[in-house]
Amino acid sequence: MRIAITGGKVITPLEVHERADVLIEGGTIVAVGPGVAEGVRERLAADGMLVAPGFVDVHVHGGAGHDAMDGTREAIEGMARYFATKGVTSFCPTTLTQAPEAIMASVRAIHDCQQRPIEGGAQPLGVHLEGPCIEAGKKGAQPGEHIRTAAALDYEGIFSLGNIRLITLAPEIEENRPLIAFARRRGAAAVVGHSAATYEQMVEAVGLGLNHATHTFNQMEGIHHRQPGTAGAVLLLEEIYAEFIADGIHLHPAIVDMVVRLKGPERAVMITDAIRGAGMPDGEYELGGQKIVVKQGAVRLTDGTLAGSALTMDAAVRNVRAFTGRPLAECLQMATLTPARSIGVAHRKGSLEPGKDADIVILSPDLEVQATMVMGEVVYRG
Ligand SMILES: [Zn+2]
Numbered sequence: 001m002r003i004a005i006t007g008g009k010v011i012t013p014l015e016v017h018e019r020a021d022v023l024i025e026g027g028t029i030v031a032v033g034p035g036v037a038e039g040v041r042e043r044l045a046a047d048g049m050l051v052a053p054g055f056v057d058v059h060v061h062g063g064a065g066h067d068a069m070d071g072t073r074e075a076i077e078g079m080a081r082y083f084a085t086k087g088v089t090s091f092c093p094t095t096l097t098q099a100p101e102a103i104m105a106s107v108r109a110i111h112d113c114q115q116r117p118i119e120g121g122a123q124p125l126g127v128h129l130e131g132p133c134i135e136a137g138k139k140g141a142q143p144g145e146h147i148r149t150a151a152a153l154d155y156e157g158i159f160s161l162g163n164i165r166l167i168t169l170a171p172e173i174e175e176n177r178p179l180i181a182f183a184r185r186r187g188a189a190a191v192v193g194h195s196a197a198t199y200e201q202m203v204e205a206v207g208l209g210l211n212h213a214t215h216t217f218n219q220m221e222g223i224h225h226r227q228p229g230t231a232g233a234v235l236l237l238e239e240i241y242a243e244f245i246a247d248g249i250h251l252h253p254a255i256v257d258m259v260v261r262l263k264g265p266e267r268a269v270m271i272t273d274a275i276r277g278a279g280m281p282d283g284e285y286e287l288g289g290q291k292i293v294v295k296q297g298a299v300r301l302t303d304g305t306l307a308g309s310a311l312t313m314d315a316a317v318r319n320v321r322a323f324t325g326r327p328l329a330e331c332l333q334m335a336t337l338t339p340a341r342s343i344g345v346a347h348r349k350g351s352l353e354p355g356k357d358a359d360i361v362i363l364s365p366d367l368e369v370q371a372t373m374v375m376g377e378v379v380y381r382g
């Protein structure tokens with residue numbers, strides 16, 4: 001079946017067409033440009049609207065009352081449907097530092113959702129394992145009692161259960177080092193996070209294949225002018241894709257601007273790091289067996305530690321635009337093509353180009369989600 005999205009301002013995001021159509025056939029984009037929808041009967045009018053690739057969130061724990069650690073298909077489906085209302089078309093459900101059996105249950109559930117696709121929601125692209133091979137002193141809201149080194153973890157067993165796209169670890173811990181090359185061999189991003197690595201240890205880790213960073217600045221060694229730290233290395237080493245949380249709470253707006261300036265739209269990756277309470281009323285929720293409180297957009301443990309976010313990708317794009325003053329196409333790139341590239345799926349996802357999956361968001365001029373299309377199917381209409 002052929003369908004066309006017509007008359008919108010199309011941001012691919014590497015090109016901007018002031019008024020153009022997107023032609024879709026069998027879930028795939030076949031043409032983008034003015035006049036390509038001629039003769040097509042099935043149409044979605046986007047006059048006065050923006051047409052962009054669907055958002056790709058590579059670090060998200062939960063939302064709408066669900067958490068990836070629930071270990072059920074139902075939880076991943078609930079997340080997928082909620083994220084679609086925020087313009088997300090694909091995502092990496094993210095696990096927590098928990099007992100290996102709990103992580104494995106989550107990986108199995110996510111894998112099941114890839115084998116038998118979810119209807120009416122965003123698509124899981126594979127798992128982001130956040131821990132358990134992290135630094136105890138930088139655990140943040142990751143439960144400390146389940147931290148272990150890679151030497152004490154059957155990571156091959158975990159990788160064999162599903163499609164692991166990213167693994168966040170602390171590379172300064174000697175026993176974790178072999179996991180970096182292993183992850184890269186298996187096609188996963190090797191991600192520094194919850195880490196106290198020095199600049200020198202980061203240079204070494206990049207030499208082993210480390211290529212991505214979890215929520216830059218949050219729960220990593222910060223910058224001192226004689227100790228550039230983990231954060232300094234993340235910003236300066238070109239190989240690294242740098243995730244950042246643009247909710248205005250985890251990072252000062254000026255620091256968001258700094259991350260984007262130093263990494264550029266080709267290496268800065270917008271994420272939400274959202275948790276179960278995202279999209280839910282303020283109140284108490286659970287994260288890895290701990291009580292968390294959602295209040296006015298912030299999520300904290302009872303001791304005040306930030307514990308993920310209630311951010312959505314559409315709001316992140318609006319915030320980054322406000323915090324950086326960058327062109328809209330660049331802001332969208334950091335929510336679409338760059339995250340897709342960072343996990344090796346840019347041949348199918350992340351931009352509006354012939355041959356790619358028809359994962360598309362239609363936005364109002366003030367960046368509110370009007371409709372979301374996943375693989376050519378409209379899954380949400382605002
Ligand atoms: Zn996280």
